[in-house]
Amino acid sequence: MSNCIIAQSGGPTSVINSSVVGLLNANKELKTFEKVYGGLNGIEGILNKNIIDLSLISDEEINQFRFTPSSGLGSCRYKLKDIDSCSQEYENLINILREYDITTFFYVGGNDSMDTIAKLSKYAKLNNIDITFMGIPKTIDNDLKFTDHTPGFGSAAKFIGTTALETYLDASVYINNGIFILETMGRDTGWLAASACLAKLDNKPVVDFIYLPEVAFNKEKFIKDVKQKFKEQNKVYIIVSEGIRDQNGKFVSEFQCVSEDKFGHAQLGGVSNYLRMLILKEGFTNRVKALELGILQRCAMHCASDTDLKEAYNVGKMALKYASVGQTGKMVNINRECNEPYEVVYSVVDADKIANNVRYFPTEWINSEGNFVTDDAYSYFEPLIKDLPTLTFEGNLPKYKVFNQ
């Protein structure tokens, strides 16, 4: 019996380790491979033979690892060169895999990782190498083509929705509250920012406006929106994606936005702070706060979606099953069969169709004003954030376990 290896790549998520455990446990059941190796720090680590035997780790530690956020096998941002221009790396990698008697390589990641899977499987086919390559989807950005959604997104959406609700309450306690701007990730797409619509009080959304990269940002329209809403309710709660662009496609975050606060200090920051400056310049309120969620939104396991965790586990399990019947150069796909009750089935899609491709937030789910989402977005989001995981605690904080340190 031969062995397999699994590695992680790109930005971490809260649920990426669950995919590794799903694969590990499926192999315990199916006994497809003798050993399941873990490659530390993705391709970059494997090329340096940073490889551990995951089969040797105790069940207890594996279960902690399953509920640990971030890439617990380490990650990398390493893109293989084109096969034509440089085959040396490919040869080196194949030699290392052969040395460990590895016949299947699993890679958990997003677009770039699927590029790696596509290239490696192509190289193997061209050179009659009997090693298969299988991709496992992961990204909080939810921007992979074909799959209904990506593992990692549901947990990020749940944290964003929860946080929008809680910060809205905090930002609404005074008689004069002013304006609050929360900035989410999403360099190319608005999935994360849009998920803030889930935050509701007395069954009404608390967020007034959501600005997405899919809608060209218009300064004048923005000011008009905010001024009008402030006049109506004496407070405004705004969500903005880091990736919003103007009508020329230029990132708004790249605009200069130095100005001076009341102490004469220059004030600067990301998109949210730029919007803050735009509002302050108008002079109708001086109470404007901006907050970036930053990496919190992709590692908040304490507020993860159990549905997301289970699906991350299942795509790992399914990857093993598909590999065991000889599939290669594919990524496991999640297809939503039904919304009520929520039900998904799994399939595979060619990895090269995922690589270097982007799935945008649907235009038809954006309102006509371009500053909020429609009911379709709710139906899409709601099942993805269901239930909370049961974590293990130690000293009253979650007990986590990683293998890359």
Next chain:
Amino acid sequence: MSNCIIAQSGGPTSVINSSVVGLLNANKELKTFEKVYGGLNGIEGILNKNIIDLSLISDEEINQFRFTPSSGLGSCRYKLKDIDSCSQEYENLINILREYDITTFFYVGGNDSMDTIAKLSKYAKLNNIDITFMGIPKTIDNDLKFTDHTPGFGSAAKFIGTTALETYLDASVYINNGIFILETMGRDTGWLAASACLAKLDNKPVVDFIYLPEVAFNKEKFIKDVKQKFKEQNKVYIIVSEGIRDQNGKFVSEFQCVSEDKFGHAQLGGVSNYLRMLILKEGFTNRVKALELGILQRCAMHCASDTDLKEAYNVGKMALKYASVGQTGKMVNINRECNEPYEVVYSVVDADKIANNVRYFPTEWINSEGNFVTDDAYSYFEPLIKDLPTLTFEGNLPKYKVFNQ
């Protein structure tokens, strides 16, 4: 039977509404007052007769309110003028209380609110007014004198510890990780920043350095600390309080810190970004990230401490009991009797001893290098973050209820 009123003041916390519910429920049991009124937006709202009858609200809504973060009766930052300089406001307030047949006024807040309690009880005594005034402690800053700790702090500490652990994992996934700086609140004291020591992986703290307002910030020492640690482990995780000052007592956040990033854009921000710039200037790494937790740390009910929630409830309950035996001009105090098992008892302290006073993080709990805390700090913090509350959910996000909107 006469009535009482309760109101909230100052910055919100996750558990401030539990104190209101503790008082309400104690009154249901003891029947000390006929009605419990809620003053919306603190003194400021009461002076405008923004008063609701909390006795009329359903048990279901009261229970949701109990587990809702932020000041659900609204808040204010309103300081009464000195009695000698202007007694008109005092008269107005007393007249409104009399109109509602209110004989006890409860105020949930920090130093400034205790100043209000002290002034009002003094005014009442001077003028033979038969109304009593009782303070209920609240602040995430944990900087009130006499009380062992303040309701609100434990939940903030739990969120900070959890978040430090999770962002540490996220910031450690690559081979070259660089430096991560997390900024906490704490304008005058280091309690919040210090609580990040709780974040542990494999039973070891993940935070390398904690910089507190209680230690004069020294740029050269900071650079030396960070450079050395980076050399040792190729990554550094830093916690900084927004309130750190230099040896002259000047806030580090007030230093100019404009510089240029690789796109030639000016970069600016709070303390954490200033530290980021200091490190970047040294040139030993260009991977330095800074993140401000901002208001998240005081409203994250989804990660609250159940011990904190219960104590917030109990100080509300005890306030009613003390008021019913004629106490006035006091604040309810928490006294820690034992650490294992953790046990507290309640007492009262004069509100004027709390007002305009600050309790600093103990110097003897800071290490000799001035960049971390000692074991005593752990023993102090650990019981305060115990257990999670059971929240009600709707649409898979917490269901909250407030009365100020």
